[in-house]
Amino acid sequence: MATDDPKLEVDLDPSGGLLVHLRGVWVKDQVIPDIRDITNAFQKNHDVQRLSFDSEEIARWDSVLLTFLVKLCRVCNEKGIECDTRGLPDGVLKLIHLAFAVAEAKQIPHESRNRTALYRIGERLLANRANAQKQLYFLGETCLSLSRFFTGRARYRSSDIWLFIEECGPRALPIVTLISVLVGLILAFVGSVQLTMFGAQIYIANLVGLGMAREMGALMTAVIMAGRTGAAFAAQLGSMKVNEEIDALKTMGISPVDFLVLPRIIALVLMMPLLCLYADFMGILGGMLVGVGLLDLSLTEYYTQTEAALAMRDFNVGLFKSAVYGILVAIAGCMRGMDSGRSSAAVGEAATNAVVTGIIWIIVSDAILTVIYNAFGV
Amino acid sequence: MEGCTASDRSPARIKVADLTLAYGEQIIQRDLSFSIRQGEIFIIMGGSGCGKTTLLKHLIGLLRPNRGKIFYDDRSFWDTPDAERDEIIRRTGILYQSGALWSSLTLAENVALPLAEYTNLTRDAIDEIVSMKLALVGLAGFEDYYPSEISGGMQKRAGLARAMALDPEILFFDEPSAGLDPVSAKRLDDLIVELKESLGTTIVVVTHELASILTIGTDSVFLDNESKTMIAGGHPRKLLNESKDPRIRTFLTRGGGSLD
Numbered sequence: 005m006a007t008d009d010p011k012l013e014v015d016l017d018p019s020g021g022l023l024v025h026l027r028g029v030w031v032k033d034q035v036i037p038d039i040r041d042i043t044n045a046f047q048k049n050h051d052v053q054r055l056s057f058d059s060e061e062i063a064r065w066d067s068v069l070l071t072f073l074v075k076l077c078r079v080c081n082e083k084g085i086e087c088d089t090r091g092l093p094d095g096v097l098k099l100i101h102l103a104f105a106v107a108e109a110k111q112i113p114h115e116s117r118n119r120t121a122l123y124r125i126g127e128r129l130l131a132n133r134a135n136a137q138k139q140l141y142f143l144g145e146t147c148l149s150l151s152r153f154f155t156g157r158a159r160y161r162s163s164d165i166w167l168f169i170e171e172c173g174p175r176a177l178p179i180v181t182l183i184s185v186l187v188g189l190i191l192a193f194v195g196s197v198q199l200t201m202f203g204a205q206i207y208i209a210n211l212v213g214l215g216m217a218r219e220m221g222a223l224m225t226a227v228i229m230a231g232r233t234g235a236a237f238a239a240q241l242g243s244m245k246v247n248e249e250i251d252a253l254k255t256m257g258i259s260p261v262d263f264l265v266l267p268r269i270i271a272l273v274l275m276m277p278l279l280c281l282y283a284d285f286m287g288i289l290g291g292m293l294v295g296v297g298l299l300d301l302s303l304t305e306y307y308t309q310t311e312a313a314l315a316m317r318d319f320n321v322g323l324f325k326s327a328v329y330g331i332l333v334a335i336a337g338c339m340r341g342m343d344s345g346r347s348s349a350a351v352g353e354a355a356t357n358a359v360v361t362g363i364i365w366i367i368v369s370d371a372i373l374t375v376i377y378n379a380f381g382v
Numbered sequence: 383m384e385g386c387t388a389s390d391r392s393p394a395r396i397k398v399a400d401l402t403l404a405y406g407e408q409i410i411q412r413d414l415s416f417s418i419r420q421g422e423i424f425i426i427m428g429g430s431g432c433g434k435t436t437l438l439k440h441l442i443g444l445l446r447p448n449r450g451k452i453f454y455d456d457r458s459f460w461d462t463p464d465a466e467r468d469e470i471i472r473r474t475g476i477l478y479q480s481g482a483l484w485s486s487l488t489l490a491e492n493v494a495l496p497l498a499e500y501t502n503l504t505r506d507a508i509d510e511i512v513s514m515k516l517a518l519v520g521l522a523g524f525e526d527y528y529p530s531e532i533s534g535g536m537q538k539r540a541g542l543a544r545a546m547a548l549d550p551e552i553l554f555f556d557e558p559s560a561g562l563d564p565v566s567a568k569r570l571d572d573l574i575v576e577l578k579e580s581l582g583t584t585i586v587v588v589t590h591e592l593a594s595i596l597t598i599g600t601d602s603v604f605l606d607n608e609s610k611t612m613i614a615g616g617h618p619r620k621l622l623n624e625s626k627d628p629r630i631r632t633f634l635t636r637g638g639g640s641l642d
Binding site (some may be wrong): 010031033036066067068070071072075094095096097098099102103105106107246345347348349350367 | 390485486501502503507510511513514515518520521522528529530549573576578580581582
């Protein structure tokens with residue numbers, strides 16, 4: 005007779021209340037009776053004042069029974085019906101008491117949910133202003149810190165600088181090699197299609213040499229470093245913030261900008277021009293592969309043509325740009341990291357933002373520098 | 383499911399046999415053998431760095447023992463196939479030291495995730511259970527908050543709500559009172575006892591908090607740092623009253639040797 009399914013029966017008890025019989029196994033994966041079976045009974049008997057339970061035949065129960073009863077108690081409270089829980093299993097009773105022990109915290113206002121579109125736009129704009137202010141503030145801090153560095157008053161560990169120099173110099177060589185050889189190849193290929201039409205294959209050397217030295221070497225290393233090192237800086241500083249390591253520095257009177265940001269900026273600014281120069285030569289090598297391999301130029305021809313096409317000035321143009329990019333990438337990474345929230349999701353966001361900010365700054369400054377170079381005829 | 387009192391006759395839910403814990407060559411604890419019985423509040427105690435949390439990580443399957451076996455209801459945990467192991471673990475709930483709530487999810491989503499993954503309840507039913515679990519730990523109305531928006535004690539309680547989501551038969555607590563003020567710690571202890579009594583859940587607590595050990599514990603194992611093995615076990619109050627071992631006496635009396 006006793007089945008496992010959860011069952012519900014509503015009786016009128018002799019004293020005029022309702023008696024609810026609960027039977028069977030009330031666990032997840034079972035089809036639980038609808039609470040309306042009971043509320044309907046309320047509607048039929050308007051004069052019901054009391055609700056009591058009989059749970060003798062409950063075999064097993066878990067949260068499902070609890071949610072059912074909590075819901076029922078709420079309905080009873082609304083209707084002013086007395087809910088006599090004495091007939092319930094001991095454990096259930098205790099848990100229901102626990103669930104109702106602390107009042108719901110609905111009175112605590114919770115901001116920024118269900119706002120109008122206009123409100124959100126305004127909020128976003130204000131946040132942008134605050135964000136710009138923060139960026140300026142950080143920039144100012146960095147400048148102060150740099151001035152402390154040059155006057156020898158900055159507190160940092162010089163071993164950190166060497167560590168970061170290794171991290172963003174030698175360790176970046178493999179990827180810089182790969183990318184710049186390929187960029188040199190691509191430049192040569194694209195150029196060769198046009199130049200062979202005029203029989204001017206030899207000018208591939210000029211195209212690749214000038215392209216790499218003045219523009220592509222610096223730009224490609226900067227983009228690589230933004231993705232590689234800028235993101236790493238942001239993630240490092242962000243997780244230090246989560247761990248309260250930055251707070252610990254502050255409370256010891258050590259400026260986190262001096263201690264954490266400065267070594268990173270200096271390392272990257274020192275390494276970036278070197279990487280750029282390396283990338284220039286790797287790009288020229290890539291162009292040479294195409295020139296000698298596909299266009300039947302001899303090695304000496306290509307070499308002499310490159311030498312004739314390039315002046316020291318062209319390299320300087322690229323090297324200066326790359327130093328600027330180095331500062332920008334390091335600042336973007338550190339700024340986003342120091343600005344990160346205190347959760348794991350926020351650290352990821354900081355790393356993403358660091359790369360995006362870094363690349364935007366690189367391209368914008370590239371445009372500005374190119375215009376300036378042009379105006380001065382460099 | 384009625385609240386049952388701990389007795390030696392209640393069956394062992396977890397049995398640890400001749401367990402050795404090690405990180406590579408470095409042995410943390412050796413020759414551990416004890417049983418955790420149904421309905422007990424079992425305390426794993428010992429000084430800092432003696433391997434309490436490591437033992438817990440072995441019990442919940444995060445680390446593989448160097449030697450020895452762990453039995454869940456007479457099934458050897460590491461000798462069962464993966465699928466069965468998952469099923470065993472799903473019947474346990476774990477409260478990590480700092481809550482370990484997923485920071486990109488709201489409290490409600492945190493508690494709902496295991497329910498959505500492992501049951502075929504409807505969205506509404508899950509929401510109801512989630513609200514009820516949060517109410518049980520005193521967090522009713524905090525469903526839409528993110529973990530970063532609430533205090534450490536609240537995060538811990540929310541973590542407990544998540545650990546209880548699937549109505550586990552065994553609940554593990556890693557340092558439940560760490561980082562809580564005495565009143566919150568006491569409240570959490572009370573909650574643990576309430577849960578044990580109302581749900582009949584077996585509870586394993588890793589702690590060095592004396593107040594908790596003596597008030598809620600009904601059975602225990604004491605790990606020693608020096609000899610790298612367990613040197614005592616049993617009801618903590620009984621240990622306090624009867625143990626002659628100076629190491630245990632010092633620990634349970636906070637360095638004072640006399641009975642309090």
